[in-house]
Amino acid sequence: MSREDYEIVIGLEVHSELSTKTKIFCSCPTEFGGEPNTHCCPVCMAMPGTLPVLNEKVVEYAIKAGLATNCEIASISKNDRKNYFYPDLPKAYQISQYDMPLCEHGYIEIEVNGEKKKIGLTRIHIEEDAGKLNHDDYGRGSLVDLNRAGVPLIEIVSEPDLRSSEEVDLYLKKLKSILEYIEVSDCKMQEGSLRADVNVSVRKKGQKEFGTRTEMKNMNSFRSIVRAIDYEAERQIEVLEDGGKIDQETLRWDDVSGKTFPMRDKEDAQDYRYFPDPDLVAIKISEEMKENIRKSLPEMPESRKERYINEYKLPEYDSNILISSKYFSDLFEGATKICNNPKSVSNWIMTDITKELNEKELEPSDIPFTAEELGKLVVLIDKGTISSSIAKKVLDEMFKEPRDPQKIIEEKGWVQISDEGAIKEIVLKIIEANPQSVADFKAGKDKAVGFLVGQAMKETKGKANPQMLNKMFIEELKK
């Protein structure tokens, strides 16, 4: 038996922080960072006698996510307590949802090798995040910061429908883009606002039953997830091939060594003793509420793509890249509104902007300048105020210190010379300095013009308008 005789089965539990202003059960801010324990109050610190009150936006956002992923929305739902001890969990239970989640039975469509595939969603439920443990300088103790405790999360549980790390990558990207489009989460991976628990098992092709699965918790980079799945599937196949069996256990992925390690003592088999939280009341979702939320859903990526192809006449390839992130898509639409040159905006996003993001390991959400500023940059090129090589320098500047591109070129003195008198002066100067090229031209070598234009550009540090230079050289040389 070999690797090819096995099939990999993957299911994901994705936790996504909701972008509400306040926590799920109290009015503390959810803002990332901040001095330790300054976004806290007696409720999220679990002081005796305090009571949770559910944030209505959390319910709305979770339903929004459910509708955008084709889920059925419950008409009645509730919160349950999940009991376990850990120092980042001040109540010693997490308020979550057990048997009556807000959303169930949805799916997300991905495209694998040109074919559409539906990945089932078991459920989406709401819950609270835990705090953060820091280590003290001397390694003598741990320090608890509860700023994140009580930040609202949705957990999106997939069916075990994924069959390769590539499918997982596509699924996660699609899910992230949906959450961004409906504006319920900013999905900032570096800030941990999107994290996944990954369940992996393998089975022989054709076998009906699933193999025993292992779980890797709290992974927050798509790249690590892909690597971890490939490693873990390989490891399981090797164990089975050697006649061994897989233990159902929780593993820790180590990015540096590229290996998985057992994390928990098996005796501590999960036993969370869920029960309905008596401090909270039932959540009832009326048809009217559901319809109102449905109406508030923005235009989804597929529909935007159609528009880009039909209205803006962009190729499908370009359109796919633009809709891959809401931030790209919004940037594209906003800039196009200003400059009315969709193809040029799309090119800037797909080439120079993407290149800059990749080099700096940034995400589209990190683009510092506005759509308006990008639109203005394209206008400056289209009007001939700057050349495209200068525009690249302006874009660099916009990444470093975002401001109006017009201001940048004024400050830097990058305005293209398009004044006829000034151009003529340069042309005459260059002609005088290069008699050989003039002779070449007169002898029929048209290429000599290119050389002269090059010299003029050098002389003006790229600021002269190349089209005008070209035209005027020919005029002067023909005299």
Added chain:
Amino acid sequence: MVVSKEEIMHIAKLADLNIQENEIDEYAKNLQDILNFVDVLNNVNTDGVEETMGVISNSNVFRKDEIKEFANRDVLLANAPEQEDGMFKIPKVI
């Protein structure tokens, strides 16, 4: 249903309780009493009684998503046995 010694130990572990060998029988008996009582409840005829989710019949008690800062970290940390850099200091967690 009879509560076994193993179950008592398991529950004690989950609840982070330190139970001595000689206390097990007592706990088993107490828990058994509770389970017997629940059994009585389980056998009550509830035909025609509407299902409820808790003792409170209210639903949809929500809060607006508006920030109210508590802004008094010192008070929140006042009872901490040990603190450092504005955080609770606890025994080292691996």
